[in-house]
Amino acid sequence: MNVYTISAYEITAKDFFEDLLGENVDVLIDTRRKNTNQLAGFTKKSDLEYFVPTIVRAEYVHDLLFAPEPMALERYLKGAIGWDEYAADYRVDIAKRGAIDHFFEAYGDRTSVCLLGTTTHKRRSHVEVLEEMIAERL
Template sequence: MTDAASLSTIGFTQTSAEGFFGRLKAAGVRSVIDVRLHNTSQLAGFAKSDDLSYFLKAIGGMSYRHEPLLAPTDAILKAFKKDKGDWRVFETSFLALMAERCVEDRLKPGLFDGSCLLCSEATPHNCHRRLVCEYLNGKWGGALKVRHL
């Protein structure tokens, strides 16, 4: 295997804009890949898609891209968030969705080098961004060197 692609992940809740952008800059992130299904909610504050794209470029010279291919469906989200579902059910459903979408064939490890997956959850433990990393690393033989900011 060649050098692994360096990929970070970050959530924007429970942090200030200063802390959020500071962590991205300190980690040397060059691009943010937004893996939220809905990225325009007024509740997202500084992480609303158009604002985030502007702030990333102005503050850190970083690019922004929305990648809904790596987001759960509305039905999977609703069952977990609104209906207070079980994490294991969410995890099983989301992993099956990524397999069905063949994300490992539609994306390549190099796309992720120097990038950071963005979602709303403060920590990666019960967040689909961690599942994306683990799924792709399993399919790509550890091609991603992941760190959670």
Template sequence: MTKILTIGFTQTTAKSFFSSLRNAGVQKLIDVRLNNVSQLAGYAKKEDLKFFLNEICKAEYIHLPELAPTKEILDPYKKGNGAWSVYEEKFINLMEKRRVESLFEATYFDNACLLCSEKQPHHCHRRLVVEYLNSKWGGSLEVKHLV
């Protein structure tokens, strides 16, 4: 069984965010955001995040936009013009089209944590990524959402 975690950074202090990662034993943080230079939290911009992860958690930073939605899928939902169910369906279809399950082995995600912006996983694509991969890999991912 491969242990994978997920986390969002909005509405979270840097202290809480990095403590959660360190306490969970995260060895690599996989950024699944389309835009990894977000201004939503200063510590979550690509270069700052890479530095803090190494200094505080001794963890690696990886950006995988292959696991992010497109702007065309994300914008209508973020701007309030689209329902979650529509976003979810379009994003799952995108992952199928990209065949993301063939890009990695499940073990690639062992002791890794998927990062995006949403605080809670229930309306966040990081949860959809893990559920999609789990469905393709026979449930081999043991998932924990850090909140």
């Protein structure tokens, strides 16, 4: 299984969909808590529900089990905690939820899985941690 990440921010639609096509993605798992507002641009949930099957011929899933806890995310985004603390808190939370077991139960038969997060030039995304946790079980 190939697991990789992609960001909903600071990417063109062309690059976004070419990346998905280039990786022969079976499923795009949207791990964002907020994916319906205008800031999401072409990566709004309602748009991806259409674009991913139509352009990429892959499944689109919005799976909130992988989304970060709102308070931890807010603290990280506002600079109250650093990346290392945020990543450690996310790891603990994902373990408590049994999210890695869920990943393998729900998506373990896939060949190529893409985790959609919100990495920017200024901040990292929880999907980096999620990708590491999945790789530890592969």
